[in-house]
Amino acid sequence: ETGVTQTPRHLVMGMTNKKSLKCEQHLGHNAMYWYKQSAKKPLELMFVYNFKEQTENNSVPSRFSPECPNSSHLFLHLHTLQPEDSALYLCASSPERDYEQYFGPGTRLTVT
């Protein structure tokens, strides 16, 4: 259960705040992902990093800014968010980009 960790687990922020979500994987994987999970909607892929390089940006608004300093860490920097951005943000990792993914516990984000 400690393979992929995320902090914080819960976050409440105002629309003018700047915050960051952190993901860390201890599995030796080379690919990492950010997903958004909203109520009653499918999991939405946001960003993909493979060997620290961003290989996919799924038309995500610029108020979400990812950062991958190394293969074990992934950040999601948030600024000027909207209430509709409130959701569960899940990080995942996989050995390489086309292998099965392992999810972190998620950060429950509420934008007020």
Added chain:
Amino acid sequence: GENVEQHPSTLSVQEGDSAVIKCTYSDSASNYFPWYKQELGKRPQLIIDIRSNVGEKKDQRIAVTLNKTAKHFSLHITETQPEDSAVYFCAARDNFNKFYFGSGTKLNVKP
């Protein structure tokens, strides 16, 4: 792009019965199909997967079948138990290694 549809959205079964969840996909080039189980308040966890060169895969009470011609794949859970209650997601990976998820099925196993 790929479009994955999942049915039903909710499923209620009696303990001991079987449960079947079906997903359809649109891109015939999709080649990998994982299933995830997400218990309330927890992360999605991979429970079984199947690749396009295989028609069926089984792991104890869980099985997945793939029909490439019809472009659908199904999750079968036999002898259901209350701890099987969760939301189940299917996914398809396209030729560009991009994952598309179904909308989820909430399974309730009644004791």
